[in-house]
Amino acid sequence: MAASPTASPATLHDVAREAGVSLATASRSLNGSTRKVNDEYRQRVLAAAARLNYSPNFSAQAVAKGSTSTVALLVSDIADPYFSSIAAGVIRAAETQGLIVTMAVTERSTERELELVRALRGQRPRVMILTGSRSDGSESQAALVAELKAFAATGGRVVLISQEGLPFSTVVVDNYLGARALANSLVGQGYRRFAAIGGARTLVTSRDRLAGFADGLAEHGIAIHPDHIVRGEFTRDGGFAAATELLADGIGQIDLVFAVSDVMAIGAMSAFREAGIVVPRDIAVAGFDDIDTARDVTPALTTVHIPLADLGQQAVELALSDAALSSDEVIRVETRVVLRASSPQL
Amino acid sequence: MAASPTASPATLHDVAREAGVSLATASRSLNGSTRKVNDEYRQRVLAAAARLNYSPNFSAQAVAKGSTSTVALLVSDIADPYFSSIAAGVIRAAETQGLIVTMAVTERSTERELELVRALRGQRPRVMILTGSRSDGSESQAALVAELKAFAATGGRVVLISQEGLPFSTVVVDNYLGARALANSLVGQGYRRFAAIGGARTLVTSRDRLAGFADGLAEHGIAIHPDHIVRGEFTRDGGFAAATELLADGIGQIDLVFAVSDVMAIGAMSAFREAGIVVPRDIAVAGFDDIDTARDVTPALTTVHIPLADLGQQAVELALSDAALSSDEVIRVETRVVLRASSPQL
DNA sequence: CGCAGTGCGGAATGCGTTTTCCCACATATT
DNA sequence: AATATGTGGGAAAACGCATTCCGCACTGCG
DSSP, rough: OOOOTOOOOOOOOHHHHHTSSSSHHHHHHHHTTOOOOOHHHHHHHHHHHHHHOOOHHHHHHHHHTTTOOEEEEEEETTHHHHHHHHHHHHHHHHHTTTEEEEEEEOOHHHHHHHHHHHHTTTTTOOOEEEOOOOOOTTTHHHHHHHHHHHHOOOOOOOEEETTTSSSEEEEEHHHHHHHHHEEEEEHTTOOOEEEEOOOOOOHHHHHHHHHHHHHHHHHOOOOGGGGGEOOOSSSHHHHHHHHHHHHOOTTOOOOOEESHHHHHHHHHHHHHHHHOOOOOOOOEESBBOOOGGGHHHHHHBBBOOOOOOHHHHHHHHHHHHHGGGGGGOEEEHHHHHHOOTOOOOO | OOOOOOOOOOOOOHHHHHHOOOHHHHHHTTTTTTSOHHHHHHHHHHHHHHHHHHHOOHHHHHHHHHHOOOEEEEEEEETTTTHHHHHHHHHHHHHHTEEEEEEEEEETTTHHHHHHHHHHHTOOOOOOEEOOOTTTTTTTHHHHHHHHHHHHHHTOEEESSSOOOOOSSEEEOOOOHHHHHHHHHHHHHTOOEEEEEEOOBBBBBHHHHHHHHHHHTTTTTTOOOOOEEEEOOSSHHHHHHHHHHHHHHHHTTTTTTEEESSHHHHHHHHHHHHHTTTTTOOEEEOSSSSHHHHHHHHSSSBBOOOOOHHHHHHHHHHSSSSSGSSSOOEEEOOOOOOOOOOOOSO
16 A cells, blocks of 8 residues: 555556457557457456556647647636636536646736747647737737747647637637627617726737727717726736826716726726725726626616637637637627616716 | 758857857856856847847757756646636746746646646646646546656646645645635625525535635524535536526525636626526625726626635745745735625625 | 777667567458 | 468567666876
8 A cells, every 4th residue: 555655657658458359459448449349358458457556647648649739828817707617618518528628827917928939839739729819019029920920830729719800720819809899789778978997008909999999989989088088907907096086187088998908997996986986876897808797786787798618718719629720710700789787877 | 142941940059150269258248157258259140140130049958958947837727717817827927037938728637637747747847737637536646656756856836726735835725715705705795695606515615615615604503404505617607507507496595606716706697697596686796816807797796805816926936945845835915805796786 | 010009980889769661379251 | 282471479570768787098106
């Protein structure tokens, strides 16, 4: 029983010996290979494996077959519900395919993202999924693309989530259209005077949503005063800070503030609450993403629904499908405006 | 440029040939081995590696050295902020050690957990971290322990998060004490008539928190009427359902409802809101965990703070420290009552 | 000038698998 | 009865890399 403190795991070799068969037969018995093996032998091997508590060494298998069964996932911040929901979808889809997922977080830094992609290549994952908003004009952008191309050139599949314009297969959300639809709905609710909270100017997602929103308003002859567009980090605290800034300027002229993401919107709502501003009585709020907590804040948050978990799921399916070989297949997922109590009919 | 559609990645062998050195020299140049290598050779190798876009094959390295650099993390549900915060801590700590983390989700099923542990063993991770509440009386429990012991016996480190009583190193939260302190604080706030929302009866975490809370109240001669303890799934929807059940019985006799987790509390708050019950005017609410959104709901949620990310971080540190060898080191993290607007002074 | 020591490149070995290749044997075909 | 055609086990060769061991060219010392 009390083995030496740190014996090494049983190997296939041990199993073969224990079962009195060859390595080849043991291997064939334990993983449905194409070759058949006599049922008696197979049983012997299975029994021996169980007896020895054998567990195949994935690394060795990977080396031998020249391919792994892992999918690597890159997110900006796993504690952010936007990303954790996507991750849940990725993991779910991966598991049904018998794939293991490894995760790394970029902390919203493009440089870090590049480093991680470089490192992750060493895993030889079957699939690499990148999510998080692209930031254009970045120096590392070209290097990132090169690195991903190198990965793809050696048989790896790359899928991007929610970031168009890069030469890889992508699952995109129509941020522009969603934001435009939201603007239309809000005007329909009776709102006329808007403010917006955005992320960094280079963040594509933020820009698209802002643009869509502005264009949606424009259809009704409404414009957002430039002073009423404030920016912050793409986080809860960023939203909080931006809202605080907005408050400093006075919100007398504003009916509703649109934040480009739910987490920012929720940060903003907290800022309002702390300032004694009551949503939606004093000011209405709308977000984007429809994260789980959007319906649990008070008032429940008006937003644009994105099927987050589906995004992740579709990403791995796209990666595994042959369509991904074409290198720039695009799956577009639908968004849907969800009006809630944070923007009641006026 | 247009290589064959799917060339294989450059190997160390290729690099060595390109640099005109031996395999050994190439290996030594690319990963700070103990042996020194002439600077000129090293430069040649580095240049060749860059030219060929070489990326070391982790699997092969793992096979060669007989050890990997991955930590496997098991969570119940990555979309749950409780787990995603812990995961963030684990990932952060792992990355600083140059470790890769792989993740799997158990969906709160002990059977699934067992399957996953079995599968994960194949990765030969350096560390395996299990989180999620233990459910005692489960059939799979013994099998799980056996599997983990087998893993530990072959040099693997096992660390549990927030689940005492199993023969492994653990990072525990003092649920009992935290809940008791919360009860005391709430009584101090003037509350006297309580209800509670718990998870399944077998869930250790739920039970400890309930027990602590009850004992805390008992110190003041207060008891919760058995009818006022309702149970549901350990999720937002579970909290919602439990609160709905509570409402059906009438909440006239209740000042405050304590939910054993923030997500359940938030679900409960949503149920109240939908029923037109105003928190905290009509009923106060308190939770446990202090997930990020606890401060962002309205009213902000009174809860017991757990440094979730630290939990994850400490788990990997514990795993990597030699203390883990003793097989049942326990790190106890402090909790702290956080009174917020959901339970104002009466 | 000889000898022990040292520094460092290279050949070879091994890690745990899968997979090819060879071969013995059984069965089917003429 | 003799040959063709599977069928399936086993030996051995990969797979990509780390590392041990060997040997060569120096260096320093007496």
